[in-house]
């Protein structure tokens with residue numbers, strides 16, 4: 001059974017590995033090049049940063065092209081990985097279950113969560129190895145009754161050198177990313193073509209029979225799976241004359257920066273602990289995007305800067321256009337909840353002896369979902385009923401609601417369930 005999987009991130013790599021292992025002939029078309037972590041020292045940028053000579057966040061792309069950054073409104077930046085491994089190669093390695101909005105549609109991913117956690121075996125960064133400031137913030141959050149917990153991570157503590165720069169790619173291979181699944185799929189016979197951005201799907205007599213890449217090459221298959229992420233999948237659908245819903249959510253991140261001389265927060269894996277509130281988490285985070293590119297953060301050197309992140313489940317109303325541009329801003333509801341969460345973050349920081357001036361970072365979002373949301377009636381087939389025959393979606397686009405939590409495990413669990421449904425559909429033809 002010839003199968004094309006578009007994208008190689010959390011969803012694409014999971015679906016490709018599963019289908020290849022079940023006897024499908026999988027071709028993976030990945031828009032980006034093979035991933036290379038950022039290996040240069042960043043200390044050279046410090047003096048330029050202080051004088052504002054680094055430019056805006058767009059500069060980042062020149063040094064580290066795998067990280068795609070776009071402004072979706074005046075105040076909000078979106079981040080994703082455009083490379084093999086997708087956004088997982090930029091992740092902090094947090095691996096937690098997220099299931100906002102799944103019960104309402106009758107989707108229970110417990111079996112997939114159990115299976116993936118059993119395989120990936122997330123563990124915590126031992127609290128005794130956290131920076132003192134991280135330990136003190138944990139204690140302060142506990143004193144405030146916020147019930148903080150060490151974050152389960154897929155980070156090999158023996159290989160990790162505590163450089164704190166997980167989002168720039170892990171050059172030591174200490175942090176899991178979806179290239180592990182991708183490599184297994186390839187070892188099993190799948191073919192991976194990088195630098196192959198898909199433009200649209202081919203529809204013949206109401207059935208999807210292949211895809212066209214941006215350089216006009218055609219690839220034909222019995223099954224096409226879109227796993228290009230919340231933006232990429234929506235873009236391909238719209239370019240194919242199909243719909244995608246204007247319900248993009250991104251889990252808005254806003255970091256509060258404070259000052260503690262000699263804190264050296266960057267010298268540990270980010271997000272060592274988190275506290276989960278109704279629709280957001282707080283987690284220690286030395287926000288490098290804000291440190292290097294956000295004017296209000298300029299005065300404080302990296303060794304004295306301390307950050308506490310708010311990650312908020314946002315209102316799902318972003319729109320993706322055919323050219324990949326996104327229109328998404330902070331709603332009043334997002335803003336009010338962010339304000340409340342930021343006040344709480346400040347309380348935690350002050351309780352840990354961190355002082356001001358407290359400054360907010362750049363609001364940004366990197367959990368891109370909700371553009372092909374599953375509805376209750378779609379769950380038995382794991383496929384929105386309006387998708388033509390032969391076409392499936394297996395990425396975070398399927399998740400109807402923002403999570404305010406890490407989303408790799410959710411994406412992989414969704415993709416695993418989709419892959420097994422595809423297999424069930426074609427079982428007799430393999």
Ligand SMILES: Cc1cc2nc3c(=O)[nH]c(=O)nc-3n(C[C@H](O)[C@H](O)[C@H](O)COP(=O)(O)OP(=O)(O)OC[C@H]3O[C@@H](n4cnc5c(N)ncnc54)[C@H](O)[C@@H]3O)c2cc1C
Pocket residue numbers: 006007008009010011012029030031032079080081082083084085086087088090091092093094095096167196197198199227228229230232233236365366367368394395396397405406407408409411
């Ligand atoms: C900086 C950052 C840190 C994060 N940290 C964590 C974390 O610690 N823990 C966690 O759980 N989550 C984290 N996330 C979120 C998580 O990585 C994503 O939610 C998850 O990877 C989504 O999976 P996906 O398959 O939907 O998309 P992606 O993983 O982004 O994969 C999409 C793939 O499709 C490719 N693609 C796009 N368009 C096309 C096209 N037209 N043709 C072909 N290929 C295309 C992309 O190059 C990419 O490989 C982080 C995200 C970011 C940005």
